[in-house]
Amino acid sequence: MPRPSGPMRPVEGRPAESFRERPREMAPPQADGPREVGPRGGGHVRVREVDPRPGPAPRVNRITVYPGTRTAIPPAWPRCAVLPTIAYWRDRDLMAEIQWLSRRAFVPVTPLGDTVASLDDYVQMPSGWRAYGISVPVGGTVQVEVKHPKVGWFRLMMVDKWGTPGPGMLQAAIAPQPILVTYKNPNKEATAIYVIVDDPAWWSDAKDPYTLVVRRDWDPAKADLSGVKMVAGLWGASPSVSAEFRGPSLSGPAVYPR
16 A cells, blocks of 8 residues: 655644534434435445535545445545644544534444453545444543554544533543543443544555554443443444454454344
């Protein structure tokens, strides 16, 4: 795979925008515009665009969903060719992208089993990001870290079921380029969090994957998290067929879906 080249010069971007208001409970997203299903679409549903994506993402005429589902395949972003700066990360507004996708279909997430300690994987291309879901008990603390030889090109983001930084996630959201995020569940019930690995230069691939490490302060064998709904809000399950899990996994490719 070709790699970014050129001098390591800063990339200018727009000022950071404030986070959007937390959306209300809503019905599953409805597709906008006509659908095209059948041999021409390869079994995919194609949805016409009705408003532009957040800049600087390019406009797209349609989005595609995974066959037999209403889960979107994230569209392309321009590939980053120089070492990202804080201005670049602010300009690459994935939170706005997730909200935009959710108005057309569900946003893909790979649920992680309660005992998965780490995994090797790579981002979807050409979107350059991938999301994972983790269940956290009441009062539980989880720490997630991404490791890669070129980790300076990566960042982690943490959001709730509506794709916004919920309670206990703000510090991870406002950090300029975190590669390690920590969350302590302040709620009165177990909950699901969603961690996004962002690799806009596509340094991760099958031959050079990143490692995502998940550290928990509770014993998974003693925590009942069966009631936590991972597919909730704007998220739709989409297993990563490229991931290699370590630790007894309940959601690995070989046994997914349960």
